Amino acid sequence: MTAALARFARRTALLTAAGSGIGEATAHRLAAEGASVVVTDVDAEAAHRVAEExxxxxxxxxxxxxxxTSPDEWAATVAEITALNRHLDVLHLNAGRNLPGAAHELDDTSWHDQLRLSLDSVFYGVRATVPLLRAAGGAVVITSSIHAAIGFNGFPAYAAAKGGIGALVRQLAVEYGGEIRFNAVLPGAVVTALWAHTPAEYRARTAARTPVGRLGTPEDIAAAVAFFASDDASFITGQNLLVDGGRSISAHE
Ligand SMILES: NC(=O)c1ccc[n+]([C@@H]2O[C@H](COP(=O)([O-])OP(=O)(O)OC[C@H]3O[C@@H](n4cnc5c(N)ncnc54)[C@H](O)[C@@H]3O)[C@@H](O)[C@H]2O)c1
Structure with a gap:
């Protein structure tokens, strides 16, 4: 990519849960467009492999x-970026997992674990990085889910966590106004490790219900994250964008 087209030249991007799937693809995308990326994951080896690649x-x-989910680890991460004398231009908050369980069967621990990983983590990340993002005039992109927009059987905690992100991006966009932009992407069905154990027949049925006729790729979502993170979206904040091949607007069963 030429310097003129490198949207993230001289910019630093911090990505969470980037050792696999959507986060990994986004790290590659931002780096390909010139960003210096800090690849993080709870799985340090996976993050190391992605950075090496x-x-x-x-x-x-x-x-x-x-x-x-650890405020202490967020503080240590911010301290490392500060010590390196780096600004923080882009933050991709990407962690989440759809632990199933109907509401009448869900125990307290499962409910709280789900909210801690998928929603509390967003608060911890924003709280820790706002000073760095403010200094740079940064952009935050959060990975939400189609579950924030429409209901699926068996995922009440996941829907609540991802739905909470929807309200939070609007709130944060208002609160930090012209200093930091906040947006969320809502992926539909995207083939990552999350889908590793789903039967081929289920994948085919999901693709058939999707107007564009296929499942998504991590790169499809990375492209939307890169757009929100870039100056191309400098007049866009507080938005929740469905990136789902049209699944959420189709009545197709
Ligand atoms: N794949 C889909 O169909 C889909 C659809 C909608 C939303 N999403 C969302 O996209 C995001 C990424 O999912 P993916 O499909 O790429 O998953 P993935 O399983 O490919 O990757 C998830 C990564 O998260 C890391 N992780 C788990 N717990 C963590 C923690 N506490 N701290 C830091 N990292 C942690 C894992 O080590 C792994 O590397 C999630 O928020 C998920 O809810 C995915």
Missing amino acids: IRAEGGQARSRRLDV
Whole structure:
């Protein structure tokens, strides 16, 4: 990519849960467009592998372990970026997992675990990084889910967590106004490790219910994250964008 087209030249991007799937694809995308990326994951080895791959492709990347549910690990991550004298231009808050369980069967621990990973983590991440993002005039992109927009059987805690992100991006966009932009992407069915154990027949049925006729790829979501994170979206904040091949607007059964 030429310097003129490198939307993230001289910018630093911090990504969470980037050792796999959507976060991994987004790290590659931002680095390919010139960003210096900090690849984090609770799985330090996975984050290390992704950073190595980006460097092998000629990009700039470092990695570290970050469990997004730990305020202490957030503080240590911010301290490392500060010590490196780096600004923070882009934050991709991407952690989440759809633990199933109908509401009448869900125990307290499962409910709270789900909210801690998928929603509390967003609060911890924003709280820790606002000073760095403010200094840079940064952009935050959060990975939400189609579950924030429409109901699916068996995922009340996941829907509540991702739905909470929808309200939070609007709130944060208002609160930090012209200093930091906040947006969320709502992926539909995207083939990542989350889908590793789903039967082929289920995948085919989901693709058939999706107007564009296929499941999503991590790269489909990375493209939307990169758009929100870039100056191309400098007049867009507080938005929740469905990136789902049209699944959520189709009555197709
Ligand atoms: N794949 C889909 O169909 C889909 C659809 C909608 C939304 N999403 C959302 O996209 C995001 C990424 O999902 P994916 O499909 O790429 O998953 P993935 O399983 O490919 O990757 C998830 C990553 O999260 C990491 N992780 C787990 N707990 C963590 C923690 N406490 N701290 C830091 N990292 C942690 C894992 O180690 C793993 O590397 C999630 O928020 C998910 O809810 C995915």
